[in-house]
Amino acid sequence: MAAVLGTLALVVGCGGGDGGSGKGRRPSGAHVTIRVPADAPTISDAVSLAHPGDLVLVAPGVYHESVRVATERVTLRGEARDTVVIDGRLRQPNGIVVTAPGVAVENLTVRNNTQNGVLVTGSAKAAAGLPGGNGGYDTGDEPVTFLKSFLVSYVTATRNGLYGIYAFSAQNGVIEHSYTSGGADSGIYVGQCKPCRIVVRDNVAELNAVGYEGTNASGDMYVVGNRLVGNRVGLTTNSDHQEKLLPQQGAVLAGNLIAANQQRATPAQADGGWGIGVGIDGGSDNRFVRNRIAGNGNAGLVITATADIPPVGNQITDNTFTGNGVDVGWTFPGATRGRGNCLRGNALRTTVPASLATAATCPRSGRAPSESGSWTPPTAPGGIPFTEVAAPAPQPQFPHATTAGATAVPAVPDLPDTAGIALPPASLLAAHARVQTS
Numbered sequence: 001m002a003a004v005l006g007t008l009a010l011v012v013g014c015g016g017g018d019g020g021s022g023k024g025r026r027p028s029g030a031h032v033t034i035r036v037p038a039d040a041p042t043i044s045d046a047v048s049l050a051h052p053g054d055l056v057l058v059a060p061g062v063y064h065e066s067v068r069v070a071t072e073r074v075t076l077r078g079e080a081r082d083t084v085v086i087d088g089r090l091r092q093p094n095g096i097v098v099t100a101p102g103v104a105v106e107n108l109t110v111r112n113n114t115q116n117g118v119l120v121t122g123s124a125k126a127a128a129g130l131p132g133g134n135g136g137y138d139t140g141d142e143p144v145t146f147l148k149s150f151l152v153s154y155v156t157a158t159r160n161g162l163y164g165i166y167a168f169s170a171q172n173g174v175i176e177h178s179y180t181s182g183g184a185d186s187g188i189y190v191g192q193c194k195p196c197r198i199v200v201r202d203n204v205a206e207l208n209a210v211g212y213e214g215t216n217a218s219g220d221m222y223v224v225g226n227r228l229v230g231n232r233v234g235l236t237t238n239s240d241h242q243e244k245l246l247p248q249q250g251a252v253l254a255g256n257l258i259a260a261n262q263q264r265a266t267p268a269q270a271d272g273g274w275g276i277g278v279g280i281d282g283g284s285d286n287r288f289v290r291n292r293i294a295g296n297g298n299a300g301l302v303i304t305a306t307a308d309i310p311p312v313g314n315q316i317t318d319n320t321f322t323g324n325g326v327d328v329g330w331t332f333p334g335a336t337r338g339r340g341n342c343l344r345g346n347a348l349r350t351t352v353p354a355s356l357a358t359a360a361t362c363p364r365s366g367r368a369p370s371e372s373g374s375w376t377p378p379t380a381p382g383g384i385p386f387t388e389v390a391a392p393a394p395q396p397q398f399p400h401a402t403t404a405g406a407t408a409v410p411a412v413p414d415l416p417d418t419a420g421i422a423l424p425p426a427s428l429l430a431a432h433a434r435v436q437t438s
Contacts (some may be wrong), residue, residue, distance in 0.1 A: 018069060020048030031406060033057050037165055043076070043086070045106070049076045055406040058084045058108065066092040066113075068127075071186060072100040078108030081154055083396050088113035090387070093129045095160070097121070101148045101221040104407040107398035109156040112387070116166045117157030117180070119179050122147035123169040123192075129143065144192065144224030145242055146171045151409045155399040158182045163189040164208070172197045172412045177396065179204045179432065182389030184267040185229070186210035192243045195219025195250075199413050206230040207389050207437045209269040214251055214283075215244045221251040224416050227428050230435025232266050232380070233273040234258040234296065238284035238307040247281040255421040257428040259294040259437045265390065274298060275378055278323045282306025285313045290423040292320050293327075295437060298377045300324035303370065305336035312338065313366050318345040325378070326350050330370050338370035395432050 024040025026032060031053040038059070045065050046056045052073040060083035067086060069076060076096070078084025088096045088110065095110035098120040110117035121127050122145045150173035157164030157180045164180030164187045167173055169349035170192050181204070187205035190198055190213075196424055197220040204227045205211035211228035213220060214237045228234040235258055239247040254342030262275040274280065275298030280286065282305050293300040300321045303311050311350035321327035329352040332338060342362035359371065398404075426437050 018169070020044040020046070020405070022048065024049055025195035026050070034246050035059065037222065047071070047074065047076065048354045052219050053406055059400065060084055062087050064089055066094055066097070068097045068099065068338060069103050070099050071261060073409070075102070075104040075106065077104070077106040077398065077401060079402050081107045081156060081395055083110060086110045090114055090430045094119050097127055098125050098150060099147065101150070104151040104153065104408045104409050105149075105155060107154045109158070111158045111160065111227060114161040116162055117160045117164045117308055118152055119166045119168070120152065120170050120173065121168045123229060126168050140414065144169055146193065147174055149409050149411050151407060156189070156207055156392055156394065156395050158392050159389055160184070161386055163187070164205075165189070170198070174198070175200045175203060175411045177202050178220060179392055179395050181205075181207040181392055182267065182386045183208035183210070185270065185384040186213040188212045189215070190217040190221065191215040192245050193217050193221070194245045196221040197412055197415065198222070199224070199416060201225050201416070202429070203227070204371040204429050204433050206433055207263060207266050209233065209267045209383070211235055211272070214238070214248065215240045216245045216248050217251060218245065218249040220415055222416050223251065223253045224257065224421055225255045225424065226257070227430070227433060228256055228258045229260050229433065229437060230263040231261045232263065232269045232383070233279060234261040234277045236279040237283040237286055238279070239306045242306065247340070249285045251283070251286045252416075252418055253278075253286065253291065254289040254291070254416070254418050255424050256291045257424045257426065258291055259296065259426070260435060262297040262378070262438065263435060264381050265384055267386045267389070269380075269413065272380055274380030275300055277324065278302065278312055280304070280311050282309035283311055283314065286315070288291055288314070288316045288319060289418055290421060291317045292424050292426065293324065294321070296325040299324050299326040299329045301328045303341055305332055305334065305338060308336055310336050310338050311341060311370070313340040315362050316343045316422075317362060320347045322347070326352050326375055328352075328356060329372055329375060330356065330372055332372040333371070333374070340364050340366035340368055341370045390434055393432055
């Protein structure tokens with residue numbers, strides 16, 4: 001897929017807009033509002049004029065540019081989420097790239113980019129779109145550089161060639177109240193952070209290859225209250241040698257609706273995943289608490305190993321499983337096996353191996369080997385181009401978008417209290433989703 005996208009970028013060019021043209025004027029004073037197009041003709045021009053604490057407020061329109069926010073504590077906000085559109089026309093890798101701390105991106109739509117809708121990163125290679133030797137970013141010996149603090153809120157990211165909303169080598173952030181579809185890799189992706197201190201909450205991810213993916217995302221990593229319905233795979237948390245900070249550890253995934261993840265009209269998943277609610281692939285010490293996992297035709301939750309990285313100490317507690325092909329399946333076809341994974345208090349119909357519910361109860365020693373089984377998965381159908389995924393339904397607006405000032409992004413976000421997160425209803429965030437559960 002990366003090779004195809006690279007060829008596409010070479011054919012059609014990268015688009016324009018990075019850094020602005022220097023046109024426009026910044027109103028005098030501190031912490032001002034710079035309006036597009038009233039004060040600056042393009043979003044990039046307005047961002048280039050902004051000082052820390054300023055608000056860039058964008059009027060409705062379709063903007064054909066790639067916007068880079070490199071000034072700290074700038075808020076980039078659309079006046080109307082569905083009609084302020086940054087459209088890459090498949091001529092640029094990214095719609096918005098954030099490389100400075102304390103930036104908020106709010107209330108707009110980003111679509112038709114060959115790579116990412118919104119990219120938040122402390123990696124110069126990632127910001128430049130330069131993959132490492134193994135296909136990932138920053139795979140050399142240099143230390144990881146983190147972007148510290150960010151907010152992505154009330155953003156619609158659709159029909160992007162890799163990720164809709166992508167936080168990579170970033171910490172202390174929140175992705176909330178957003179909608180992603182048509183992500184040819186995943187709708188929301190968090191990668192290469194430790195400790196992350198990132199909260200992904202109250203989002204809708206549908207019609208993607210994968211709804212949410214957390215790769216090498218460890219420590220205070222919270223995925224709570226999201227609707228991950230109607231993708232090919234709902235959610236994965238995994239370890240991957242293509243990124244640094246192995247292995248993935250210590251995420252909390254609670255109160256999510258993860259259902260019906262075998263939607264045909266989606267981009268094909270690169271690893272062929274299909275009909276899976278949750279995949280734990282070489283991830284360890286993760287807690288899955290009070291999620292509703294329903295109607296995933298292959299399996300509700302799968303634990304397996306990534307090459308030489310075993311999944312260790314994952315706790316699956318108080319979840320509800322209904323209507324899945326297999327509710328919980330642990331499978332280790334290679335030499336690398338899991339250890340210490342356990343279940344407690346789940347509503348289960350079927351497991352593979354069949355004895356899991358009684359043989360692997362929590363708490364469980366981290367040395368105890370995890371049993372392995374196998375089952376016959378359904379055949380994954382071919383996908384569709386990400387450019388042909390159904391358009392989003394109208395989405396909720398940022399409150400008081402035109403009258404509120406710039407958003408103060410905290411240095412460290414408040415982290416959820418898992419004890420207060422309830423099992424979600426089957427109707428979670430359904431009002432603004434195209435794919436409904438039965």
